[in-house]
Amino acid sequence: AQKITQTQPGMFVQEKEAVTLDCTYDTSDPSYGLFWYKQPSSGEMIFLIYQGSYDQQNATEGRYSLNFQKARKSANLVISASQLGDSAMYFCAMREPHASGGSYIPTFGRGTSLIVHP
Amino acid sequence: SAVISQKPSRDICQRGTSLTIQCQVDSQVTMMFWYRQQPGQSLTLIATANQGSEATYESGFVIDKFPISRPNLTFSTLTVSNMSPEDSSIYLCSVSGSPLNTEAFFGQGTRLTVV
Numbered sequence: 478a479q480k481i482t483q484t485q486p487g488m489f490v491q492e493k494e495a496v497t498l499d500c501t502y503d504t505s506d507p508s509y510g511l512f513w514y515k516q517p518s519s520g521e522m523i524f525l526i527y528q529g530s531y532d533q534q535n536a537t538e539g540r541y542s543l544n545f546q547k548a549r550k551s552a553n554l555v556i557s558a559s560q561l562g563d564s565a566m567y568f569c570a571m572r573e574p575h576a577s578g579g580s581y582i583p584t585f586g587r588g589t590s591l592i593v594h595p
Numbered sequence: 596s597a598v599i600s601q602k603p604s605r606d607i608c609q610r611g612t613s614l615t616i617q618c619q620v621d622s623q624v625t626m627m628f629w630y631r632q633q634p635g636q637s638l639t640l641i642a643t644a645n646q647g648s649e650a651t652y653e654s655g656f657v658i659d660k661f662p663i664s665r666p667n668l669t670f671s672t673l674t675v676s677n678m679s680p681e682d683s684s685i686y687l688c689s690v691s692g693s694p695l696n697t698e699a700f701f702g703q704g705t706r707l708t709v710v
Contacts, residue, residue, distance in 0.1 A: 519703075520704040522689075522701035568637065568638070581691065583689075583691065584640070585637045586637060587637045588637055
């Protein structure tokens with residue numbers, strides 16, 4: 478079973494509007510971390526936001542916020558006031574104890590391609 | 596935070612040849628990770644590289660095809676051996692802090708095309 482599921486292969490949004498990118502995850506470990514990364518066409522991976530499994534409040538970083546619903550195992554990324562420069566691939570990732578023990582190795586979803594229209 | 600310098604940034608290689616990708620980190624880190632990102636796909640972990648020991652490979656990846664070196668705490672190399680067009684991908688090195696709440700840092704990636 479996939480650990481991280483991103484069901485939206487592509488999303489379109491008008492400039493200055495908000496957009497939500499979906500992410501659901503699967504883990505039996507009570508301690509885990511959820512991350513969102515942006516990958517522009519240049520290929521680099523840019524960290525956006527983090528949510529811990531024990532965090533009571535939803536994470537926010539500037540125009541990015543994470544809608545964390547633990548019971549539903551979802552961690553959707555909300556981008557407010559979209560900008561043209563937001564057009565990129567967005568990956569949801571999770572860190573949990575690795576099968577070999579000890580290390581927290583991130584696993585990634587398949588990504589969502591976001592295109593912002595002027 | 597960590598700054599990772601990865602090179603080459605891109606290469607076009609003939610099938611049957613090998614390419615070695617280098618990854619330099621500006622601080623000492625225990626573990627380094629190598630990922631493959633096939634066209635239009637997500638990141639797949641190839642192996643975890645620990646200093647002073649053999650790399651730990653994920654299912655579907657073998658040392659003969661992807662030998663890894665980790666001579667010290669700031670440097671690692673990944674070699675893609677006996678390349679075929681199916682190896683055309685972006686290869687990324689990454690480091691993560693031990694605490695669960697630290698993000699992974701990535702190199703700029705190596706965009707490999709095998710012809």
